[in-house]
Amino acid sequence: MITLRSGAVAAAIVLGLVLAGAGLSGAARAQGTMVGPEVCAECHKAEVQVWEGTVHFKSFRELHKSKDPDAKAIVEAAGxxxxxxKNETCTLCHYAMVAKKEGDEAKAVSGPACESCHGAASEWVKIHNDYGGPGVKAADETPEHKQQRMQQASAAGMIWPAQKFDIAMNCMNCHGMARPGLDAAVLAKMMDAGHPIKPEYELVQYSQGTVRHRFYPPDVTKNAEMTPAELANLFVAGQAAKLVSAAAVVGKSDNAKYKAAQEQRLADAKAALGKLAAPEAKALIDAPTVENARKLVDAIAGKDLSGEVGGLLPAAGTYK
Ligand code: HEC
Ligand code: HEC
Ligand code: HEC
Ligand code: HEC
Structure with missing residues (x-):
């Protein structure tokens, strides 16, 4: 039997099928609210320790004081x-927002945290680790229950680590300044006030350095590095998400800096995906939709593409 935690590749395939079967691989995800990283810390100590070493964590104390670029000028420009x-624009991307109890106003409790990447957890935190009631251990869980649990958590807003395209879209929406809900006029003012946008942002380079947490069995004490095949796969998921996110916002604003950055993102992603032999890659380049991106990511699951895109992978020494 293939278990979810027996390896990222197996998990990606199993989860892809499980979630596609339930019709949940699309936009059917519910939007809960954040419970905050302290709740996760109760059970995920190793992951919290990694997170505390990242810019995401440290920025909570530093962003509002930052001078280069000038955070004050940007927040004033945004209005x-x-x-x-407390600014409704900055909190879209810079902070984890948590309400103490239902109905309370959500407050910034940290920089981007667990739920910024894995989905707001109010509706899934009690489901995702429930093997079938009190006292039931992982080893005793039936395969049917596991599938049901994964589907339910996903429908309730959880982004599982194996759902690489969804995680990649999340990174790309923040880092590509492409988050839905960001007002176009406000965006243009922020850009002019000096807010950065880095079209060269690439998923392998940004996720395999300080951000990396991969405490998978058999050795859950080890933060494992990816194999070349896994890196190539992640690279492709990142390019697919870059293309889809850039295509969605390239027409959003006439701001010159923003437009140029999005056009660069489109061109880079198309060039990278153009190296792939899979017909799904061509279909995605021709029509950069979420559906086509998912088809590509599903089609390459478990395959070794390091021959096709290996030359484009960033050197380990450049990981952020
Ligand atoms: C009471 C303990 C507990 C809490 C609290 C908890 N988790 Fe988990 N989490 C687990 C267990 C146990 C698993 C393994 C589930 C399995 O075997 O599929 C897990 C699995 C996960 C996974 C998937 C791991 C994989 O290999 O696929 C993610 C992601 C995750 N948790 C994130 C979070 C986040 C984010 C929070 C806070 C919002 C959180 N968890 C809170 C116990 C917990
Ligand atoms: C769409 C997401 C998004 C929004 C909205 C957003 N930012 Fe950012 N911001 C980012 C990302 C991503 C970076 C990091 C860019 C990089 O260096 O890769 C960043 C970087 C910055 C930096 C430079 C990094 C530093 O710590 O010096 C400042 C300053 C900043 N943002 C201020 C703001 C302010 C103020 C607001 C609200 C008016 C805001 N941002 C809204 C995503 C966003
Ligand atoms: C910047 C985005 C990001 C943040 C922040 C983040 N994760 Fe993850 N997480 C990921 C990605 C991507 C993976 C998939 C890793 C892989 O399989 O290569 C992952 C994998 C995991 C896993 C499975 C691997 C393992 O380490 O056991 C767990 C559990 C998990 N995350 C929990 C958390 C918790 C708890 C936090 C907060 C302390 C957190 N994550 C913060 C992106 C993030
Ligand atoms: C909710 C929005 C958001 C999400 C999702 C997000 N980030 Fe970030 N990330 C930021 C912001 C904002 C900053 C800049 C913080 C600052 O400098 O003050 C940042 C900074 C970083 C940095 C530090 C950059 C540097 O130049 O040192 C890395 C690395 C990074 N993110 C990787 C990732 C990866 C990988 C993912 C997805 C797995 C991800 N981020 C998802 C908002 C986000």
């Missing part, structure tokens, strides 16, 4: 609350 932690 609204002068404190980035």
């Amino acid at each position: 609204g609350d002068k404190n980035p932690k």
Whole structure:
């Protein structure tokens, strides 16, 4: 039997099928609210320790004081609350927002955290680790229950580590300044006030350095590095997400800096995906939709593409 935690590749295939079967691989995900990283810390100590070493964590104390570029000038240009932690534009991407209890106003509790990448957890945190009721251990869980649990958590908003395209879209929406909900006029003002946008942002380079947490069995004490095949696969998921996110926003604003960055992202992603022999890659380049991106990512699951895109992978020494 293939178990979810027996390896990222097997998990990606199993989860892809399980979630596609339930019709949940699309946009059917519910939007809960964040419970905050302290809740996750109760059970995921190793992951929390990694997170505490990242810019995501450290920025909570530093962003509002940063001078280069000038956070104050950017927040003033955006309008609204002068404190980035309370400004409705900055909080879209810079902070994990948690309400103490239902109905309370959500407050910034940290920089981008667990749920910024894995999905707001109020509706899934009690489901995702429930093997079938009190006292039931992982080893005793039936395969049917496991499938059901994964589907339910996903429908309730959880992004599983094996759902590489969904995780990649999340990174790309923040890092590509492509988050839905970001007002076009506000965006243009932020850009002019010096807000950075880095079209060269690439998933392998940004996820395999300080951000990497891969404490998988058999040795859950080891933060494992990816194999060349896994890196190539992640690279492709990242390019697919880059293409889809850039295509969605390239027409959003006439701001010259923003437009140039999105056009660069489109061109880079097309060039990278153009190296692939899979017909799904060509279909995605021709029509950069979420559906086509998923088809490509599903089609390459478990395959070794390091021959096709290996030359484009960033050197390990450049990982952020
Ligand atoms: C009470 C303990 C507990 C809490 C609290 C908890 N988790 Fe988990 N989590 C687990 C267990 C146990 C698993 C393994 C489930 C399995 O075997 O599929 C897990 C699995 C996961 C996975 C998938 C791991 C994989 O290999 O696929 C992610 C991601 C995750 N948790 C994130 C979180 C986040 C984010 C939070 C906070 C919002 C959180 N968890 C809170 C116990 C917990
Ligand atoms: C769409 C997501 C998004 C929004 C909205 C957003 N930012 Fe950012 N911001 C980012 C990302 C991603 C970076 C990191 C870019 C990089 O260096 O790769 C960043 C970087 C910055 C930096 C430079 C990094 C530093 O710590 O010096 C400042 C300053 C900044 N943002 C201020 C703001 C302010 C103020 C607001 C609200 C008006 C805001 N941002 C809204 C995504 C966003
Ligand atoms: C920047 C985005 C990001 C943040 C922040 C983040 N994760 Fe993850 N997480 C990922 C990605 C990507 C993977 C998939 C890793 C892989 O399989 O290569 C992952 C994998 C995992 C796993 C399975 C691997 C393992 O380490 O056991 C767990 C559990 C998990 N995350 C929990 C958490 C918790 C808890 C936090 C907060 C302390 C957190 N994550 C913060 C992106 C993130
Ligand atoms: C909710 C929005 C958001 C998501 C999702 C997100 N990030 Fe970030 N990330 C930011 C912001 C904002 C900054 C800049 C913080 C600062 O400098 O103050 C940042 C900074 C970083 C940095 C530090 C960059 C540097 O130049 O040192 C890395 C690395 C990074 N993110 C990787 C990732 C990866 C990989 C993912 C997805 C697995 C991801 N991020 C998802 C918002 C996000």
